[in-house]
Amino acid sequence: MSRFGILSFPGTGHLLPLTALGRELARRDHTVTVFQVADVEHMIRAAGLRFHQIGEQDFPLGTLRALDRQLSGLHGSDAMEFVFERIRQNSQIVLQDAPGAIRSEGVDALIVDQAEFAGGSVAENLGLPFVTAILTLPLNLHSSVPFYGSQFGEKMATARRYANGHLRLGLIKSNILALINRHRRRWGLQTKTGLNACGSDLAQVAQVPAPFDFPNRNVPSCFHYTGPFFDGAGRREISFPWSKLDQSRPLIFVSMGTLQNGSEWVFRVVAEACAEFPVQTVISLGGGLLPEIFDELPGDPIVVRYAPQLALLSRAALTIFHGGLNTALESLAHGVPMIAIPVTFDQPGVGARLVSTGTGKMVPIHDLTAKRIRTEIREILADERYRSNAKLLQEHVSSVNGPKRAADIIEDAIASAPLPFSRASRHYAGSSAQ
Numbered sequence: 001m002s003r004f005g006i007l008s009f010p011g012t013g014h015l016l017p018l019t020a021l022g023r024e025l026a027r028r029d030h031t032v033t034v035f036q037v038a039d040v041e042h043m044i045r046a047a048g049l050r051f052h053q054i055g056e057q058d059f060p061l062g063t064l065r066a067l068d069r070q071l072s073g074l075h076g077s078d079a080m081e082f083v084f085e086r087i088r089q090n091s092q093i094v095l096q097d098a099p100g101a102i103r104s105e106g107v108d109a110l111i112v113d114q115a116e117f118a119g120g121s122v123a124e125n126l127g128l129p130f131v132t133a134i135l136t137l138p139l140n141l142h143s144s145v146p147f148y149g150s151q152f153g154e155k156m157a158t159a160r161r162y163a164n165g166h167l168r169l170g171l172i173k174s175n176i177l178a179l180i181n182r183h184r185r186r187w188g189l190q191t192k193t194g195l196n197a198c199g200s201d202l203a204q205v206a207q208v209p210a211p212f213d214f215p216n217r218n219v220p221s222c223f224h225y226t227g228p229f230f231d232g233a234g235r236r237e238i239s240f241p242w243s244k245l246d247q248s249r250p251l252i253f254v255s256m257g258t259l260q261n262g263s264e265w266v267f268r269v270v271a272e273a274c275a276e277f278p279v280q281t282v283i284s285l286g287g288g289l290l291p292e293i294f295d296e297l298p299g300d301p302i303v304v305r306y307a308p309q310l311a312l313l314s315r316a317a318l319t320i321f322h323g324g325l326n327t328a329l330e331s332l333a334h335g336v337p338m339i340a341i342p343v344t345f346d347q348p349g350v351g352a353r354l355v356s357t358g359t360g361k362m363v364p365i366h367d368l369t370a371k372r373i374r375t376e377i378r379e380i381l382a383d384e385r386y387r388s389n390a391k392l393l394q395e396h397v398s399s400v401n402g403p404k405r406a407a408d409i410i411e412d413a414i415a416s417a418p419l420p421f422s423r424a425s426r427h428y429a430g431s432s433a434q
Contacts, residue, residue, distance in 0.1 A: 002414060003031040005102050006049075007094055007122070008113030009087060010037050010064055013257065013326050014135050017207055017229030018113065019047035021133065024231070024403035025410070033105050035098050039064035046236050052105060054097035058089075069288075079344035084172040091118035091176055095183045098122050109414045114139055117198040118180050125187040129417035131410050132199040134206035135229070136325055137346040138219060139196060203413035205406040207329065211396050212353055224409050227402030228329035230310075238308045245302075246280050250317035250381070254301075255284040255309065256341070257324045264289060266341065266368065268297065270320055273373035275299030277381065282312055310334075317387075318380055320373070323347030323362070332359065335394035337386035339376050341365050358389040 004025055008014045015036075022032040026049065033050040037059040044051040071082050095118050102110070103126065110130035112119030123130035173195060180198065181191040192198055203222050210225035245251070252274050256266060267283055274281040275298035284307035285291065291303045309327070313319065313334040321327045323340035328350050331338050338360035340351035351362030361376040380386045 001029045001031070002108045002411075003106055004033070004109055004111055005105065005107035006032065006034045006111045006113075007098060007116050007119035008034075008036070008133075008135075009090055009115040010040050012043070013324055014113055014115065015040060015043055015047075016235070016326060017135050018111070018133060019044065019049055020229045020231045020233075021111070021403050021406055022049045023047065023233065024407040028407065028411070033107065035094075035101050037064060037093070043236075048233075050105075052101050054101050055090075055093040056097075058093055058096075077344075081172060083345055084176070087115055087117065088172060088176045088179060090116065091179055094118045094122060095179070099126060102126060102128070109417075111410065112200070114199065114204075117176055117195050118183070120198050120200060121180050121184050121187075121189065121192075124189055125183075129202055129414050130200050131202055131413050132204040133229075133406070134204060134208070137208065137349045138204075138206055138213075138223070200413075202417050203409050205409050207402050207406070208325070209329075209332075209393065209396055209400065209402075211393060212329075212332070212357060214353070214356065222413075224406075226405040226409070227397045227400035228326075228333055229402050229406060230326075230330065230333075231403055232310055235310075238306050240304060240308050240311075241302060245282075245315070249278055249280045251312065251315050252277075252279050252281045252318045252320060252377070253284070253307075253309075253312050253316045253336075254281060254320045255286060255307070255327060256288075256322040256343075257286055257327065263365075264293065266365070267294065267303075269368055269370050270341075270373055271297040271299055271301050272370040273377060274301065274320075276374055277377060279317070279381075282307060284309065284312075318377065319360075320377075323350040325350050328354070329397070332390055332393040333397045335387065335391040337380050337390045339363060339373065339380065341368055341373075357393065358385060359393060360386065360390075 006018055006022060008018050026032050033052050034044045035052050035054050036044060037055040038053055038061040041051050067086060071079060094116060099122055107128065110119060110123045110128050111133050112130050114132050114134045115136065120130055177192060177195055184191050201222060203224060205224050205226055207226060207229045209227050254270050271281060281299055281301035283301050283303045285305050287305055291305055294303045310330060313330055313336055316336045319327065319331040319336050319338040321338060321340060323342035324347060328338060338354055340354055340360060340362045342348040342351045342362065343365050354360030355362055361380065363372055363376060
């Protein structure tokens with residue numbers, strides 16, 4: 001059996017699906033080690049996987065919480081730039097620390113998050129085969145396919161600000177590529193021409209189901225659609241006041257994820273809109289705010305810092321959320337239609353797919369009002385087609401089994417990969433990687 005290593009961006013939305021995939025591989029008697037910063041050790045170990053710390057000097061315990069707090073109040077291009085700067089910082093840690101850590105664990109192959117652009121270069125330097133796990137929307141899309149926040153639903157004050165936002169983002173991307181190429185030259189590897197070139201040539205597995213994507217795709221032959229990477233296990237127990245749920249009313253589940261959840265007014269607007277309907281609303285704050293500041297919301301919703309999302313979605317009639325892909329896929333897995341309030345990154349692209357597939361609606365955060373959300377809630381609750389379309393996607397998701405399908409592809413790709421070095425020479429290559 002193989003010894004797999006996982007490299008990824010240290011965000012909950014990346015680690016939850018990756019650890020589910022890791023558990024599937026571990027069930028097949030592979031050893032799976034996640035190389036990550038100290039702040040997420042508890043999450044990795046709770047998922048039942050091995051943990052190896054990297055970034056001890058540059059990313060001490062508590063750093064991730066501070067960065068998430070900064071990001072929670074940002075929108076649009078500002079949030080996008082912040083995320084890509086974090087990707088650059090994480091790439092620096094991976095390039096510096098991961099080679100030695102991977103070598104010490106005797107890893108045979110790597111699974112690299114699409115958002116961890118440096119991971120493939122580390123694999124090449126060590127002579128290891130690697131596959132790319134795509135946890136957000138695929139980055140290698142045709143230009144007409146919605147992805148970035150600056151493409152959809154974002155109001156810019158002036159054309160100059162719009163252009164400046166793209167220039168700043170382009171500069172950060174260039175800095176990431178330059179960082180990777182500096183290390184590649186040092187390791188004697190050919191430089192990369194762009195970030196899209198950092199993916200695996202063996203296999204790229206996306207947790208997006210094919211029916212949830214657009215037809216205009218520019219993906220390599222090794223690209224595979226699978227399904228959501230979750231198995232209902234490996235998540236920490238979350239207490240919830242189940243006795244407060246009213247079984248006689250439809251449930252609306254509200255979440256703005258774990259990163260862009262610091263805008264108090266968004267939760268207040270959504271609660272005001274929901275209060276006009278004979279529903280019960282559950283608001284999960286995702287750790288960004290405290291429930292105590294929402295004591296007197298209209299409609300008396302249940303407000304909790306964290307919620308057992310999968311259990312609540314099994315009862316929900318509607319999800320109102322930030323457009324995060326994991327919540328979208330988990331809602332579809334339960335046949336629940338959605339309203340997306342995209343903030344940044346790939347969230348507008350997720351919202352566009354809800355509209356395209358007839359499984360939901362999208363309200364850009366800059367257009368958010370109680371009246372607008374109320375209109376969308378009324379339409380979705382009254383029109384059975386939204387739930388029917390969500391049920392069709394649910395049938396597809398349940399027929400695929402995302403983690404199992406992805407693990408099959410990964411095993412086949414690694415088994416057929418021509419290794420450029422023997423184990424001994426791989427260890428030798430890694431010894432110069434520090």
